[in-house]
Amino acid sequence: MGSVVDAPVVVEGVAENMLGDKKVTVVFVLGGPGSGKGTQCANIVEHFGFTHLSAGDLLRAEIKSGSENGTMIENMIKEGKIVPSEVTIKLLQDAMIKNENDKFLIDGFPRNEENRAAFENVTKISPAFVLFFDCSEEEMERRLLGRNQGRVDDNIETIRKRFKVFVDSSLPVIEHYNAKDKVKKIDAAKPISEVFEVVKAIFAPYAKLGIQLLAPDKISWIRVMEWLNRDKKRTTEGTNGGVLSEKALLECDYISVI
Ligand SMILES: Nc1ncnc2c1ncn2[C@@H]1O[C@H](COP(=O)(O)OP(=O)(O)OP(=O)(O)O)[C@@H](O)[C@H]1O
Numbered sequence: 001m002g003s004v005v006d007a008p009v010v011v012e013g014v015a016e017n018m019l020g021d022k023k024v025t026v027v028f029v030l031g032g033p034g035s036g037k038g039t040q041c042a043n044i045v046e047h048f049g050f051t052h053l054s055a056g057d058l059l060r061a062e063i064k065s066g067s068e069n070g071t072m073i074e075n076m077i078k079e080g081k082i083v084p085s086e087v088t089i090k091l092l093q094d095a096m097i098k099n100e101n102d103k104f105l106i107d108g109f110p111r112n113e114e115n116r117a118a119f120e121n122v123t124k125i126s127p128a129f130v131l132f133f134d135c136s137e138e139e140m141e142r143r144l145l146g147r148n149q150g151r152v153d154d155n156i157e158t159i160r161k162r163f164k165v166f167v168d169s170s171l172p173v174i175e176h177y178n179a180k181d182k183v184k185k186i187d188a189a190k191p192i193s194e195v196f197e198v199v200k201a202i203f204a205p206y207a208k209l210g211i212q213l214l215a216p217d218k219i220s221w222i223r224v225m226e227w228l229n230r231d232k233k234r235t236t237e238g239t240n241g242g243v244l245s246e247k248a249l250l251e252c253d254y255i256s257v258i
């Protein structure tokens with residue numbers, strides 16, 4: 001009996017963007033403060049192999065690093081205001097370039113139409129789709145006041161300001177992508193596990209296949225991975241140089257898919 005490995009299945013038709021020499025898939029994760037974006041992103045990372053980039057976390061790290069922008073960012077966050085696009089975009093772009101992964105969840109960005117247009121202009125990346133966590137202000141307020149992570153903006157005064165910024169500036173971003181049919185709206189008022197069931201169905205095309213080599217003496221991992229990675233499509237090339245369909249690969253006597 002051979003060993004087990006996770007093999008990526010890349011789905012044709014999912015938008016891919018170039019970041020330097022690298023092809024990347026980006027999903028924007030949007031929703032009001034406390035709607036559960038970070039919580040669900042952690043689940044998506046665990047199950048679907050995305051890298052989570054929270055714009056808010058990157059800005060908070062920038063404050064801690066003692067950067068020259070630190071004081072300005074801290075003041076904006078305390079007021080619930082939106083940090084200038086060039087600062088946030090640079091942090092996101094650097095994080096994507098540094099990371100070897102090619103699938104990113106960008107959480108809490110773009111926050112306004114100017115953020116969105118600047119990001120698309122600078123990076124030439126447009127999202128594969130946008131997850132929108134929809135939740136009432138009453139429920140979000142309850143969650144934020146109970147979060148207890150010592151955040152300077154989780155107080156009732158700043159929370160109200162953040163809600164207003166979300167409605168006035170961030171909802172138009174969601175409307176922009178909705179007009180392009182890119183928004184997947186989720187009822188985020190439900191319990192965490194129920195929200196994740198809906199999220200899971202949306203990310204199903206990114207699921208990893210478990211593959212087991214039944215006859216390691218007859219077929220090598222290197223060969224299987226070459227087949228699966230070729231052209232990043234669901235068709236693969238066989239040993240005889242012809243085209244081996246995914247179906248044929250999965251029916252191969254030496255491999256089982258679990
Ligand atoms: N579906 C849910 N039901 C109840 N509580 C939740 C749910 N999702 C998240 N929470 C809790 O609500 C709080 C806020 O969640 P989270 O940090 O994921 O929200 P967020 O949208 O990322 O917030 P922000 O935009 O302010 O960073 C956390 O304490 C989290 O445990």
Ligand SMILES: O=c1ccn([C@@H]2O[C@H](COP(=O)(O)O)[C@@H](O)[C@H]2O)c(=O)[nH]1
Nearest residue numbers: 055056076077080081082083088108109
């Ligand atoms: O793109 C962004 C993301 C965040 N901010 C500022 O940070 C806080 C906190 O953001 P969270 O997503 O809740 O962690 C937000 O209120 C903004 O002040 C930003 O300016 N731009």
